[in-house]
Amino acid sequence: MRRYGKHTDEDDIRQRPNRKGNRPRTNIRPKHEDAAEGMVLTVDRGRLTVLIDDVPVTAMKARELGRKAAVVGDRVSVVGDLSGKKDTLARIVRIEGRSSVLRRTADDDDPYERVVVANADQLAIVTALADPEPRPRMIDRCLVAAYDGGLTPLLVLTKSDLAPPDKLLDLYGDLDIPYVVTSREELENGTAVARVREQLDGKVTAFVGHSGVGKTTLVNALVPGDRRRSTGHVNAVTGRGRHTTTSALALPLPDDAGWVVDTPGVRSFGLHHVDPSRVIHAFPDLEPGTENCPRACSHDEPDCALDAWVAEGHADPARLYSLRRLLATRERHEGD
DSSP states (O other), X not given: OOOOSSOOOHHHHHSOOOTTOOOOOOOOOOOOTTOEEEEEEEXXXXXXXXXXXXXXXXXXXXXXXXXXXXXXXXXEEEEXXXXXXXXXXXXXXXXXXXXXXXEEXXXXXXXXXXXXXXXXXXXXXXXXXXXXOOOHHHHHHHHHHHHHHTOEXXXXXXXXXXXXXXXXXXXXXXXXXXXEEOOHHHHHHSHHHHHHXXXXXXXXXXXXXXXXXXXXHHHHHHXXXXXXXXXXXXXXXXXXXXXXXXXXXXXXXXGGOEEEEEOOOOXXXXXXXXXXXXXXXXXXXXXXXXXXXXXXXXXXXXXXXXXXXXXXXXXXXHHHHHHHHHHXXXXXXXXX
């Protein structure tokens, strides 16, 4: 039998041909020990802007990361062209562990979980006191997401010149949540911005709120000179403003005082990813009362100990109503 080239055997025949030579495959990945570390500022159609040594660098995710995605706020390791020049592209080769994650789904029955921002210290829940009317159930949902993701909540109430904040603040008074009340005049003269900045000092703060509450206007005031976010008007009849922020964006506060992350305006805040048994963590005024609840209590049944807890004056009945409505919404897949 004639042989071609070197003496071949079965192993040679099964080896896949390669123009550059047959090198054995390996699962060992490069360590990229020389990779630079940075923070993801924004994500746009597969291109990420990463801040590395004060230089914004355009990068894409390396193939070796598979389906793992980087989001705004992520700490990442990057290799390649780090000059930040036009038409250059680097590669993200590692995504570091996250200290916190703000997540949401489009609706309660939507299984697709969206990570909005990573590594934020707190969540600023921006709510207008009027035009549009405040939505306490939306606030409750944001509180659930904050506690579930490891963020500290902050209430920012806007348009106090149109309505007083007392009623809304009373509803959350027992939760010991920090808050800031602002008016349009105070935004214009800078006094509101100064008060909000006191709550943001040294922190990474994600801003969330439905359209028209003044979230992006406030962010633009906090970060002077940045006008990449245009603001839209609020329809006087429906109270709904068009979405003016289409993707999350991290912006540095002046004097290195921290970061703000402007997130897209939302019409709903789905909690499909949150285990209903963890929802109670967003209600620390009610949580101690669950110690006497029966096992696997739904907190909306005759033997629930929360009724007695509220009757004894430990918490506002409105808070128990909020908890039960939220649980019912989560379990029955109802709209907010």
